[in-house]
Amino acid sequence: MEQMKYTFNVEKDDFVLAGQASSNIKKLLRQLGIDSGIIRRLAIATYEAEINIVIHSLGGCIELEIDPSYIRVIAADRGPGIEDIDLAMQEGYSTATDKAREMGFGAGMGLPNMKRNSDRFYVRSEKGKGTVITIEMALKAGA
Amino acid sequence: MKVREIAEALNAEILCGFDGLDTEISCAFGSDLMSDVLAFVKGKTVLLTGLINQQVIRTAEMADLSAIVFVRGKKPEEDIIRLAQENNIIVLLTRDTLYSASGKLYARGLAGIQLD
Ligand SMILES: Nc1ncnc2c1ncn2[C@@H]1O[C@H](COP(=O)(O)OP(=O)(O)OP(=O)(O)O)[C@@H](O)[C@H]1O
Ligand SMILES: [Mg+2]
Numbered sequence: 001m002e003q004m005k006y007t008f009n010v011e012k013d014d015f016v017l018a019g020q021a022s023s024n025i026k027k028l029l030r031q032l033g034i035d036s037g038i039i040r041r042l043a044i045a046t047y048e049a050e051i052n053i054v055i056h057s058l059g060g061c062i063e064l065e066i067d068p069s070y071i072r073v074i075a076a077d078r079g080p081g082i083e084d085i086d087l088a089m090q091e092g093y094s095t096a097t098d099k100a101r102e103m104g105f106g107a108g109m110g111l112p113n114m115k116r117n118s119d120r121f122y123v124r125s126e127k128g129k130g131t132v133i134t135i136e137m138a139l140k141a142g143a
Numbered sequence: 144m145k146v147r148e149i150a151e152a153l154n155a156e157i158l159c160g161f162d163g164l165d166t167e168i169s170c171a172f173g174s175d176l177m178s179d180v181l182a183f184v185k186g187k188t189v190l191l192t193g194l195i196n197q198q199v200i201r202t203a204e205m206a207d208l209s210a211i212v213f214v215r216g217k218k219p220e221e222d223i224i225r226l227a228q229e230n231n232i233i234v235l236l237t238r239d240t241l242y243s244a245s246g247k248l249y250a251r252g253l254a255g256i257q258l259d
Contacts, residue, residue, distance in 0.1 A: 019201030
């Protein structure tokens with residue numbers, strides 16, 4: 001298997017299309033015959049990242065990279081960025097709007113849940129610039 | 144418990160997934176918070192919820208949930224049902240409230256999820 005890359009756009013405040021990138025990614029990985037446990041964990045983490053772009057950011061994109069030894073998802077947005085990442089990572093911390101809460105989000109569970117569901121997880125964020133979430137799953141031991 | 148038995152217990156209308164009625168369900172979770180569903184639920188689970196939108200279906204899709212029960216008789220729009228259909232998720236609709244529907248299923252032996 002060669003390395004493959006895909007990019008999906010994610011619009012802010014689009015609660016109807018939200019989740020489509022994660023859905024496409026999940027279906028793609030299923031077609032490739034990736035282990036269903038790995039797909040499930042990655043799909044949940046990717047979906048949480050996608051919803052965060054929709055409800056907290058100005059919009060962004062999700063990139064999927066598939067390699068024989070790993071799968072990497074990079075969710076990047078155009079701001080406003082996270083001021084205090086340690087605080088944002090705490091369960092229960094949320095600045096979600098009423099609209100996001102009406103849609104069933106805003107419990108402050110997303111970031112810790114992404115971390116729990118990834119083999120490797122990184123958050124990079126700069127106030128005013130944007131946030132980049134990296135989620136990696138190993139496909140072979142030691143990868 | 145089979146989806147069919149859940150539908151019978153709740154006197155529920157089957158909105159989609161007629162060919163999945165023999166699917167075995169091992170536990171249930173009731174919530175209007177999709178964040179909690181994503182954080183706590185693992186497979187072969189039925190979700191009972193009063194929240195009705197596309198993201199309920201997306202959440203079920205991501206978490207590999209087998210079935211959703213919408214409570215309080217709130218019927219989802221056609222496009223929500225279609226999204227569930229495309230993802231092989233069974234959707235039931237009951238007139239019971241979240242509390243009553245959960246109680247009926249619990250009394251019939253369907254357990255809640257195990258938190259670790
Ligand atoms: N992409 C982002 N851009 C800006 N702020 C973000 C972004 N992602 C997360 N945050 C900030 O971090 C907080 C915690 O995020 P987290 O995903 O854990 O919870 P939530 O999205 O508020 O609720 P939940 O994920 O449970 O629906 C958010 O409320 C928000 O303040
Ligand atoms: Mg979130």
